Amino acid sequence: MDRPYDFESIYQGPALVQYKQAVVPWDIGEPQPAVTALERAGEISTDVLDAGCGVGDNAVYLAGRGYRVTGFDYAATALRQAEQRADALGAEVEFVQAEATRLDNLAQKFATVLDSGLYHSLARQQRAHYAEALPKVCLPEARLHLLCFSDEAEDGFPDPHRISEAELRTTFTGAWRIDELHRDTYVTAFTREYLEKQAGGEQFPHLDTRALAFDGEGRLTRPIWRLTAVRL
């Protein structure tokens, strides 16, 4: 269904019940492996904007690797948790409340934008507005690294919005040049054990866990697109 989700409510708890979730699916308590791989590959440069930073593990990781990082999210509860995680690790990150479809309160321009799961969290119209707003906060030649759920998954898992390659190629044109578009994976907080218990129940009525992929720690992984685009 193409609708916006109420993330503030998910972080506070009630929407977890509404969406029949027992965990915040993207809160794995550490940076996404696809993000650490980008960093190791030399794909990050200062200043970094972590778009839709959530509870901040990617931003905190990058700050710990020596980058100047700003993370934004519209969910105040997520930002509070992110600040706590940064403080706990002695990481300096600026966390800002901002709406992705406007980005009008971000005065700075960035050399790297990381989008780990924001784009696929937005409804179609929001995605279009976000893509229009993003160039305004980018330096010329800035690199956008975007990780979003792919529409190629055929395992029946209920991802929020699945994005097609064609949509990405149409959206990131004009102000952007796409340099890379690859298949990758996004690690979730759902465990095999949890999903096996829930399969066939109210939360996942049609789930066949044998069709799903898990990482070495038994965490569900989802197929994503990893896009790198350069701001022209």
Ligand SMILES: C[S@@+](CC[C@H](N)C(=O)[O-])C[C@H]1O[C@@H](n2cnc3c(N)ncnc32)[C@H](O)[C@@H]1O
């Ligand atoms: C799937 S989570 C990903 C969080 C984090 N980047 C990660 O990889 O763990 C998507 C995040 O985008 C935020 N978000 C969703 N819609 C937004 C909007 N319109 N403006 C700003 N943030 C938004 C949510 O609050 C949530 O924290």
